[in-house]
Structures are given as structure tokens and as C-alpha cells.
Amino acid sequence: MTSTVASTFVYVTFIRTTPEQLWTALTSSEFTRQYWFGMHQETDWKPGSSWQLVFPDGRVADTGEIVEADPPKRLVLKWRNEFKPELKSEGYSRCTIELEPIDGAVKLSITHTMDLPDSKLIGAVSGGWPRILSNLKSLLETGELALGT
Numbered sequence: 171m172t173s174t175v176a177s178t179f180v181y182v183t184f185i186r187t188t189p190e191q192l193w194t195a196l197t198s199s200e201f202t203r204q205y206w207f208g209m210h211q212e213t214d215w216k217p218g219s220s221w222q223l224v225f226p227d228g229r230v231a232d233t234g235e236i237v238e239a240d241p242p243k244r245l246v247l248k249w250r251n252e253f254k255p256e257l258k259s260e261g262y263s264r265c266t267i268e269l270e271p272i273d274g275a276v277k278l279s280i281t282h283t284m285d286l287p288d289s290k291l292i293g294a295v296s297g298g299w300p301r302i303l304s305n306l307k308s309l310l311e312t313g314e315l316a317l318g319t
Contacts, residue, residue: 177289179296181280187310193242205305257291
């Protein structure tokens with residue numbers, strides 16, 4: 171039996187908000203634009219539906235599919251980069267987003283995995299997710315971004 175070594179990035183943060191508010195922040199295109207450096211998502215958030223992350227100028231950054239959506243607890247995306255050939259060639263990754271209420275806050279866990287050792291995509295998202303989620307946390311807690319666009 172052969173096993174594939176996966177590349178995985180995990181990020182956990184706690185945000186003073188409700189699961190419902192955080193779910194809306196994660197899934198609302200207009201809210202996403204505020205903390206994701208002008209980018210927005212296009213989907214209807216139903217399992218089996220296509221998903222796209224779109225740059226402010228209309229170019230498609232990433233594509234995929236909604237694998238699972240259980241508001242306001244869990245979202246799973248099949249995810250492929252579209253704008254960097256070396257990342258696109260790696261194929262699809264899996265991004266799992268979990269929300270858990272804890273003591274007046276929400277534990278937000280992002281697990282981004284690819285069934286490929288030393289994935290360049292996972293290397294790329296490991297730099298992107300902390301910036302994006304720092305902005306999300308700051309925006310929800312203070313109304314201001316942590317990092318400029």
C-alpha cells in the first residue's frame with residue numbers, strides 16, 4: 171500500500187464575535203472585499219456549486235467547488251489557484267473552515283491541505299491566510315483593518 175504525504179497549513183485564531191456574524195463575514199462578497207484586499211467570492215454556498223475568488227479587476231484568482239456548507243459551523247472548499255501556472259499545475263487543494271463558539275468569542279480554524287508533498291500552493295497560502303485573517307479579526311473587533319490594501 172502506498173501513502174501520499176500531504177502538505178498542510180493550519181491557522182487558528184479567536185475572534186470576539188458570534189458564529190453567525192463570522193459566517194456572514196466569511197461568505198458575504200461585499201464584506202470579503204473589505205478584508206481580502208479588494209477580492210470577493212462568487213458562489214451560492216451550496217454543496218456542489220462552483221466557487222471563485224476574484225481580483226478587484228475581474229481576473230479569477232482561484233476556483234473550486236463547495237464541498238460542504240454547514241452554517242455557521244463548517245465550510246469545506248475544493249480550491250485551485252488559477253493565476254500562477256506553477257500553482258495551478260498542482261491541481262486542487264482542500265480548505266476546511268471551522269467555527270466554534272468559546273467564551274464570548276469564536277475559534278476560527280482554517281486547514282488547507284493538498285495531497286502532494288512540499289506543495290507550492292500550500293506554501294503560498296501559508297503566507298496569505300495570516301494576512302487575510304488578521305484583517306478579518308481586526309475588522310470584526312475594531313471596525314478597522316490590521317493591514318492596508
